[in-house]
Structure formats: structure tokens, C-alpha cells
Amino acid sequence: MKRAAFGHIGFPILLLLPQLVIIAIFFYWPAAYAVQSSFYAQDMFGFTSTFVGAENYTRLIDSTNYINALNFTVIFTVLVTFFSLGIALLLAVKADKVIRGAKTYRTLLMWVYAIAPPVAGLIGVMLFDQSRGNITQLLAFFGYEYRLGVNYWDTASAMIVVSVWKQIPVNFIFFLSGLQAIPQSVREAAMIDNRSGTSRFWDITFPLLAPTGFFLLIINITYSLFDTFGIIDTIVKGEPGNNPLTLVYRVYVDGFRGGDLGGSSAQSVVLMVLVLILTIVQFRFLERRIHYT
Amino acid sequence: MAQVTLNAVRKVYPNGAEALEPSTFTIPDGELCVLVGPSGCGKSTMLRMVAGLEDITEGEVSIGDRVVNDIDPADRNIAMVFQNYALYPHMTVARNMGYGLKNRGMDRGQIAAKVREAAEMLNLTEFLDRRPSQLSGGQRQRVAMGRAIVREPDLFLFDEPLSNLDAKLRNQMRIEIRALQRRLGTTAMYVTHDQVEAMTMADRIIVLSNGHIEQIGTPNEIYEHPASTFVASFMGAPPMNLLDAEAGQGRVTLPGGEVVPQAGVNGHTGAIKVGIRPEDVAPSAQGDLSFNVDIIEELGAQRLLHGKMAGQDFSVAVPKDQEAATGEMRLALKANAVHLFDADQGRRLG
Ligand SMILES: Nc1ncnc2c1ncn2[C@@H]1O[C@H](COP(=O)(O)OP(=O)(O)O)[C@@H](O)[C@H]1O
Ligand SMILES: [Mg+2]
Numbered sequence: 001m002k003r004a005a006f007g008h009i010g011f012p013i014l015l016l017l018p019q020l021v022i023i024a025i026f027f028y029w030p031a032a033y034a035v036q037s038s039f040y041a042q043d044m045f046g047f048t049s050t051f052v053g054a055e056n057y058t059r060l061i062d063s064t065n066y067i068n069a070l071n072f073t074v075i076f077t078v079l080v081t082f083f084s085l086g087i088a089l090l091l092a093v094k095a096d097k098v099i100r101g102a103k104t105y106r107t108l109l110m111w112v113y114a115i116a117p118p119v120a121g122l123i124g125v126m127l128f129d130q131s132r133g134n135i136t137q138l139l140a141f142f143g144y145e146y147r148l149g150v151n152y153w154d155t156a157s158a159m160i161v162v163s164v165w166k167q168i169p170v171n172f173i174f175f176l177s178g179l180q181a182i183p184q185s186v187r188e189a190a191m192i193d194n195r196s197g198t199s200r201f202w203d204i205t206f207p208l209l210a211p212t213g214f215f216l217l218i219i220n221i222t223y224s225l226f227d228t229f230g231i232i233d234t235i236v237k238g239e240p241g242n243n244p245l246t247l248v249y250r251v252y253v254d255g256f257r258g259g260d261l262g263g264s265s266a267q268s269v270v271l272m273v274l275v276l277i278l279t280i281v282q283f284r285f286l287e288r289r290i291h292y293t
Numbered sequence: 294m295a296q297v298t299l300n301a302v303r304k305v306y307p308n309g310a311e312a313l314e315p316s317t318f319t320i321p322d323g324e325l326c327v328l329v330g331p332s333g334c335g336k337s338t339m340l341r342m343v344a345g346l347e348d349i350t351e352g353e354v355s356i357g358d359r360v361v362n363d364i365d366p367a368d369r370n371i372a373m374v375f376q377n378y379a380l381y382p383h384m385t386v387a388r389n390m391g392y393g394l395k396n397r398g399m400d401r402g403q404i405a406a407k408v409r410e411a412a413e414m415l416n417l418t419e420f421l422d423r424r425p426s427q428l429s430g431g432q433r434q435r436v437a438m439g440r441a442i443v444r445e446p447d448l449f450l451f452d453e454p455l456s457n458l459d460a461k462l463r464n465q466m467r468i469e470i471r472a473l474q475r476r477l478g479t480t481a482m483y484v485t486h487d488q489v490e491a492m493t494m495a496d497r498i499i500v501l502s503n504g505h506i507e508q509i510g511t512p513n514e515i516y517e518h519p520a521s522t523f524v525a526s527f528m529g530a531p532p533m534n535l536l537d538a539e540a541g542q543g544r545v546t547l548p549g550g551e552v553v554p555q556a557g558v559n560g561h562t563g564a565i566k567v568g569i570r571p572e573d574v575a576p577s578a579q580g581d582l583s584f585n586v587d588i589i590e591e592l593g594a595q596r597l598l599h600g601k602m603a604g605q606d607f608s609v610a611v612p613k614d615q616e617a618a619t620g621e622m623r624l625a626l627k628a629n630a631v632h633l634f635d636a637d638q639g640r641r642l643g
Pocket of ligand 1: 310312330332333334335336338339
């Protein structure tokens with residue numbers, strides 16, 4: 001990369017300043033505030049706060065609710081990531097066969113990327129709606145009374161299905177462009193070397209998709225952990241009751257519904273550490289193993 | 294080892310474009326046959342149909358005594374070398390070379406032995422554990438060659454394998470590929486748009502233009518008796534001079550009245566094309582043809598004189614030890630220097 005010549009260090013800093021200010025105000029300051037308040041307990045009305053040391057953290061470890069949410073989050077993340085990646089990959093491979101060389105199809109499929117995620121999430125929730133949802137009615141037809149927001153497993157499965165559904169288009173587009181980036185001649189060389197299409201996929205295509213796959217893995221884990229908040233909120237409607245909750249949603253429920261800002265901050269800090277670890281893993285691996293060119 | 298036969302093979306792409314008109318020829322066992330022609334003339338299409346990477350619209354392709362139209366590429370016992378090498382980026386050189394053998398169920402020891410043997414032949418032994426990204430262009434090309442060799446195929450297919458290399462390496466690899474093919478005695482089809490590659494490597498050349506075969510012949514036949522003005526101007530560098538002329542009364546006359554010597558016209562009359570290679574004329578005070586030199590191009594071993602003959606572009610190649618100056622000069626023809634073509638179709642006459 002070429003180094004632009006600036007006469008003085010002050011000018012580049014000036015150019016970066018707006019961005020730095022935004023980052024500081026909206027990211028670092030709240031983060032620092034969360035760390036700070038995780039060591040304090042606030043009274044019910046939020047007038048006074050007392051330093052309590054690590055008590056907010058030890059309370060978390062002792063809380064069955066929190067451990068349940070942790071367990072559910074892990075299972076939820078694994079399932080959502082696995083299915084949204086798996087289904088998207090399958091679709092992308094099928095689509096790639098059809099649109100090799102045909103640019104029009106590709107453009108058509110790209111549109112999905114622009115419109116699908118929010119709409120899909122909304123439609124997904126509507127499908128599971130207690131009174132009018134098509135899936136609810138379908139299950140009722142088969143004699144199963146589906147009770148979203150009441151039955152733990154019913155709610156959990158709806159959360160997972162809708163989350164998977166919402167994420168598939170994003171993964172699909174990335175996988176598709178990953179597939180399209182594999183040179184035609186490499187596929188053809190493989191066709192001459194290996195008769196079996198399935199074995200070609202696992203020997204050639206899949207390893208060449210690994211950089212895309214790994215990137216998506218991180219994106220999907222992050223998505224499952226954080227960006228599913230909206231879906232869970234739409235399903236749970238702020239009434240945790242007996243419902244499964246993810247860690248992020250618990251932060252909201254405990255902090256804003258339960259008024260336990262200290263405990264909620266401690267939970268946020270735990271999540272921040274989690275993100276930090278994910279980021280480090282991502283950089284470590286992405287920079288190393290999986291790049292070929 | 295096998296001969297390759299195309300019987301009225303035609304290709305129409307789904308978009309309706311006819312990339313190859315029905316073509317018929319046989320490549321005898323052990324020969325290196327070069328498909329040459331300008332970009333887009335259908336060379337790759339032909340090669341890819343033989344490889345099985347492209348459907349055959351009509352006709353039959355046989356390798357050995359087996360019609361392969363409906364046989365999977367992996368079962369045709371061929372090996373292909375691509376222009377951009379098409380190596381598997383995530384595999385080491387050794388695994389790249391051994392991948393095809395592994396899929397045929399060969400045991401590991403045997404694969405390793407074959408890969409080592411091919412690597413020695415191509416000076417790749419020290420690179421066997423590297424990834425393609427850690428190799429230079431020439432080395433990658435060698436690996437692609439190695440991958441083809443280890444399979445011990447009936448037929449090698451090359452699609453412009455040297456086009457991505459620099460000129461010096463290209464010359465060197467050209468000779469290497471040729472020597473290797475001779476040594477192994479494997480039939481080969483070699484696609485290139487470079488007429489020098491075609492002339493130097495081929496046992497037999499197939500000249501393609503716009504989806505049809507213009508001429509099939511040995512390099513010598515193609516050079517000495519080009520079947521059309523297309524072949525005449527495509528094969529040979531600098532290209533053959535083509536002059537508009539008139540045939541009549543048993544002779545060929547250039548505009549301006551000069552008579553072209555050596556031209557027997559077999560009763561042809563009217564417009565005609567006269568072909569003369571730049572190296573088939575020499576400056577001579579008693580020469581039959583007048584030539585006006587505009588530009589002198591120094592090529593080292595020879596000089597090219599560019600100018601006009603009978604008002605039309607004309608070039609002459611002279612050895613470096615021969616003096617040359619711009620302006621009027623006279624040219625004499627060497628033996629058998631004149632090629633005649635009909636003016637409409639560009640077909641060779643006589
Ligand atoms: N997949 C395809 N679909 C439609 N037309 C094609 C396709 N591949 C090649 N062609 C056309 O067929 C002609 C011959 O192509 P090709 O065999 O690749 O030429 P060459 O290898 O001689 O440069 C060209 O006009 C090209 O545009
Ligand atoms: Mg080509």
C-alpha cells in the first residue's frame with residue numbers, strides 16, 4: 001500500500017476525529033460505564049448506589065436463571081449457526097450450478113440480500129403467531145397444540161427457526177460469491193481427476209470455501225448471540241415468564257424490567273469478554289490457516 | 294496410447310452460436326497436433342469437447358477405438374493442462390499431482406513413487422511440499438504438467454499452457470513440453486493462438502478460423518502451401534504479403550503493369566491475390582519487381598523493409614549483412630515464391 005504524504009501528524013488526526021469521537025461516545029464510554037456499574041448495587045429507585053465489589057458477578061454464578069439462560073444461549077447459538085450455515089450452503093451450491101456464467105440470475109438472487117432479512121424475520125414471527133400463524137394452524141391440524149410464549153420448547157423452537165430463517169439469505173449470498181470465486185478451470189481439472197461430484201465437493205469446493213465459511217461462522221455466532229434480540233423480543237414480548245432467554249435478552253430484562261442495573265451491567269461485561277474472545281479467535285485464524293492465495 | 298478421431302463434430306452453444314462447424318480429422322497415435330487460430334475461432338471448444346467438459350452437439354469423438362461422447366471426463370483417460378494452471382490452491386504440489394491417482398484407487402506408496410518420478414523429470418522435487426501460491430508461474434506450469442504426466446493418459450490436452458508465461462520462459466517450456474511429449478510418446482492436442490508455437494512444436498497443425506478448419510498439415514506443408522489467404526497471412530512472421538492483381542492471357546499483372554514472374558494461372562482470369570513471403574524475395578538490380586522502401590525495421594538477425602509494391606503494402610526480409618536504404622529498389626523472386634489465391638474466397642489456386 002502506498003503511504004500518502006502528510007506534512008504533519010495533526011492533519012490525519014483531524015480527519016479521523018469525527019469517527020473517533022463517535023466511537024468514544026457510543027462505544028467506549030458506555031462500555032466503561034457498564035464495567036463501572038457492574039461493581040455497584042443500586043437501590044430500587046436508582047437514587048443511590050453502593051460499591052459491592054464482585055458481588056454482582058458471584059450472584060450471576062449462583063443464579064439458576066442465569067445458568068439456564070447461559071445453557072440455552074449455547075444450544076441456541078450452536079443450532080442457529082449450524083442450520084443457517086448448512087442450509088445456506090446447500091442452497092448456494094444448488095444455485096451456483098444454475099447460474100454459472102448467467103449474470104442475470106445472479107443479480108436476481110442478490111436482491112434477496114437487500115430485502116430478505118427484516119422481512120423474513122417479521123414473516124417468520126407471523127407464521128408462528130398464536131392465533132393466526134400458519135404453522136400454528138398446521139400443527140393444530142395434526143393435533144398438536146402449539147403454544148408460543150407459554151410452552152418452553154415451543155417458544156425455543158420458534159426462536160431457533162425464525163433466527164435461522166432470517167440469517168439464511170446473508171449466508172447464502174456469501175457462500176454463493178465464494179463459490180463463484182472458485183475458478184472454472186479448477187473445477188474442470190477436478191472433473192478430470194475425479195468422477196464423483198460429492199467427493200469433488202468435499203475435496204475441492206469445501207476447502208476452497210473455508211475462508212468464507214470461517215468468516216461466516218464468526219458472523220453467525222455473533223448474530224445468534226446479539227442480533228437475535230429483535231426476534232426474541234417479538235416472540236417473548238417482554239414477558240419472560242417461563243420462556244427461554246438468551247444472555248443478551250436477559251441483560252435487557254434484568255436491567256430495564258427488573259431494575260437491577262448492577263447485575264445487568266455484570267452480564268454485559270461477561271458478554272463483552274465473550275465478544276473479545278471471538279474477535280481474537282477470528283483474527284488469529286483468518287489471518288493464518290485458511291488463506292491460500 | 295491412442296489415436297484421436299473427430300467425425301463431423303459440431304458445436305452449437307445454447308445461445309445459438311455455432312462455435313464449430315462439422316469437423317473431421319484423425320490424429321495418429323503419438324503425434325502432437327496443434328490447433329491454432331485467432332482468439333475466438335473455436336480452438337478451446339474443440340479441445341473441451343474432446344476432454345468431455347463441453348457437450349458435443351453433433352458428431353462423434355473417439356479416443357483409441359472407443360467413442361467417448363457419453364463417457365465421463367474422468368473415465369476418458371486424458372489429462373489436461375490449463376492456461377491458468379488450474380492447480381488446487383489448498384493442496385501441496387505432491388497432493389496436486391497425486392489427486393487423480395488417489396481417486397482411481399491407487400495405493401499411497403505407488404502414488405508417492407509416481408509423483409516422485411514425475412517431479413524428478415520436471416525438476417520439482419524440492420517443491421513437493423509447497424502450496425501453488427509459493428511457486429513462480431513457470432513452476433506452477435511444471436506442476437500442471439506433472440499432474441498430467443503421472444496419470445499416464447492416452448491423450449494430453451493443452452489449452453494455451455504457455456500464454457501466462459513471459460517470453461523467455463515460454464520458449465524454454467515450449468521445448469521442454471515438446472521433448473517430454475516425444476519421450477513419453479503420448480498423443481497430444483495443443484491449443485495456441487501463437488503461430489510460432491504451432492510451427493515449432495507440431496507434428497501436425499490444424500488451422501482454425503471462425504469455427505471451421507482452414508487447413509490441416511505438417512508445419513512445412515502449411516508454410517509452403519497455405520490453403521487460403523487466411524492461413525497464408527496467419528502462419529509465418531512476418532506475414533506473407535498479399536497483393537491484388539489481375540490474371541489474363543496466361544499471366545498475372547500487378548496494377549501499374551508489372552508482370553509477376555513464376556505465376557502460371559491455369560486459365561484463371563480476372564481479379565486474383567498474389568502471395569509472396571517477405572523472405573522469398575531479395576534485392577537485386579536485375580529484379581523483375583519494383584519496390585519503394587519507406588521504413589527499415591532492425592530485428593538483429595535480419596532487417597525488415599516496409600514499403601509499397603504496385604501501390605500496396607509490402608514487406609521484405611533481408612539478412613543483417615545486407616545493406617539497405619529507403620527509396621526505390623528492385624526485387625528478384627527466389628524459387629517457388631509465388632502463391633496464387635482466388636480473390637473472392639481466398640482459396641489457393643493450383
Ligand atoms: N459457454 C459459451 N456459450 C456461448 N458461446 C461461447 C461459449 N464459450 C465460447 N463461446 C463462443 O464460441 C466461440 C469460440 O470460443 P473458444 O472455443 O473459446 O475460442 P478460442 O479458444 O479459439 O479462443 C467464441 O465466439 C465464443 O464467444
Ligand atoms: Mg481458448
